[in-house]
Amino acid sequence: MQNWINAYSAMNLRFLFKGLLVTLEISIVSVILSMIFGSILGIVRYTKIPWLSEIVGFIIDIIRNLPLLLIIFFVYFGLPSLGFKPDTIVAAIFAMTVFESMMIAEIIRSGIGAVNRGQLEASRAVGMKYYQAMWHVILPQAYKNMIPALVSQLISLIKDTSLATIIVTPELMQHAQVIYGQNANYIVPMYLALAVLYFIVCYSLSIISRIIDRKMA
Amino acid sequence: MSMIEFRKVQKYYGKFHALKDIDLEIDKGETVVLIGPSGSGKSTLARSVNGLETIQSGQLIVNGRDIADKKTDINRIRTDVGMVFQHFNLYANKDVLENIMIAPRIVLKMNEDENKKNAMALLDQVGLADKAHNMPSQISGGQAQRVAIARSLAMKPRCMLFDEPTSALDPEMIDDVLGVIKYVTSQSDMTSLIVTHEMGFAQEVANRVIFMDDGQILEDDKTDVFFKNPSNERARQFLSKIISH
Numbered sequence A: 001m002q003n004w005i006n007a008y009s010a011m012n013l014r015f016l017f018k019g020l021l022v023t024l025e026i027s028i029v030s031v032i033l034s035m036i037f038g039s040i041l042g043i044v045r046y047t048k049i050p051w052l053s054e055i056v057g058f059i060i061d062i063i064r065n066l067p068l069l070l071i072i073f074f075v076y077f078g079l080p081s082l083g084f085k086p087d088t089i090v091a092a093i094f095a096m097t098v099f100e101s102m103m104i105a106e107i108i109r110s111g112i113g114a115v116n117r118g119q120l121e122a123s124r125a126v127g128m129k130y131y132q133a134m135w136h137v138i139l140p141q142a143y144k145n146m147i148p149a150l151v152s153q154l155i156s157l158i159k160d161t162s163l164a165t166i167i168v169t170p171e172l173m174q175h176a177q178v179i180y181g182q183n184a185n186y187i188v189p190m191y192l193a194l195a196v197l198y199f200i201v202c203y204s205l206s207i208i209s210r211i212i213d214r215k216m217a
Numbered sequence B: 001m002s003m004i005e006f007r008k009v010q011k012y013y014g015k016f017h018a019l020k021d022i023d024l025e026i027d028k029g030e031t032v033v034l035i036g037p038s039g040s041g042k043s044t045l046a047r048s049v050n051g052l053e054t055i056q057s058g059q060l061i062v063n064g065r066d067i068a069d070k071k072t073d074i075n076r077i078r079t080d081v082g083m084v085f086q087h088f089n090l091y092a093n094k095d096v097l098e099n100i101m102i103a104p105r106i107v108l109k110m111n112e113d114e115n116k117k118n119a120m121a122l123l124d125q126v127g128l129a130d131k132a133h134n135m136p137s138q139i140s141g142g143q144a145q146r147v148a149i150a151r152s153l154a155m156k157p158r159c160m161l162f163d164e165p166t167s168a169l170d171p172e173m174i175d176d177v178l179g180v181i182k183y184v185t186s187q188s189d190m191t192s193l194i195v196t197h198e199m200g201f202a203q204e205v206a207n208r209v210i211f212m213d214d215g216q217i218l219e220d221d222k223t224d225v226f227f228k229n230p231s232n233e234r235a236r237q238f239l240s241k242i243i244s245h
């Protein structure tokens, strides 16, 4: 019992909380960046620009089929040899963004594909340019349909940030390891704390998504 | 003066020859009805006029500009040519009023007050002023088609293309939509090309009727001549079938 009380000391909890903030920071920045890049890539992929769309599609397929861990290693240990030396948080954000952009690009592409073709024709028929039709008519409908898929991708992104532990990024999982590294009796209490924290963050996201979905329906 | 002129136009979908050697002239202010069996190329012909389909050879002059010419700004032509689709295609993410206002705002850069006044006047004309803030999913098909017509008119087009505007409607809604189209075509400077199976309506509004089959124009007559005595055998068969229904 005493072990559990000590494990959850104010100092340890504060340390865990700091890790949680880094996890959220990595997640939020990666989500924003990968939404932007993923949208651009997804639109390029959908638009079927000669050459470009095929090349983009090829890159997406490659990266999507690599383990995220390998991308993290590559960014952290491989990029320095190319002259770019990211710190651990930047490396984690970089790797997550590369990986998630590809996942989101595929979601966006199929989301745009699911919007009725007549919507684009009606937009073009009144003289809107392609990008105007995309921006004002097609994408708003595509994103609306994609909210569930995007949120579940976002949730797996948050969970995947724990992989950044491997390059000693000071995120939630790594901080928990530091704590139970000092005292093996803290292992189970820390695992429990991790489970609760990841669950709260991810589950509240899925609840929010459900509310948005219902509001917009 | 012609508004639309096809000169030896050929259109292929891959290997499939969809428009064969089309020659057609539609004058400013004219109302032309295009009929023919399903798959004969009516939609393809109409959709070529505003460049939704690209032609492979020949010339297609719309309002003095050659559509097939790479230098032609297709968006400029499209502001002059309105199109009404079988399935309405109202923007599902915008309410009725926004459906009408968006293109004048972003394409014509129309002043917002003028745009709104104009849109409300159009909605009033098609009898739907009270639906301004409904979403497309909240109105009936007949209402949606009338909104779609108002949306096209908001661009102040010189020419309107209607591709089976009533084919997807329940019978009781057809007359309201035809009434609006009739009003549009009655405006003296409006040129209209209408694909329809409503023969009574065609007789009422059309100056000319064109019959297509298998990618070709087989008959092109003044309305009364067409309905009284079409010279083409297939046109005659088609008419007797469609009218006996």
Ligand SMILES: Nc1ncnc2c1ncn2[C@@H]1O[C@H](COP(=O)(O)OP(=O)(O)O)[C@@H](O)[C@H]1O
Binding pocket: B013, B016, B018, B036, B037, B038, B039, B040, B041, B042, B043, B044, B045
């Ligand atoms: N996008 C397309 N790709 C291939 N074939 C098409 C396409 N659109 C139409 N067609 C073919 O062209 C022919 C004419 O079609 P369409 O113009 O839609 O006929 P209609 O409107 O008279 O029913 C049909 O045989 C149809 O199958």
Ligand SMILES: [Mg+2]
Binding pocket: B042, B043, B044, B163, B164
């Ligand atoms: Mg058709």
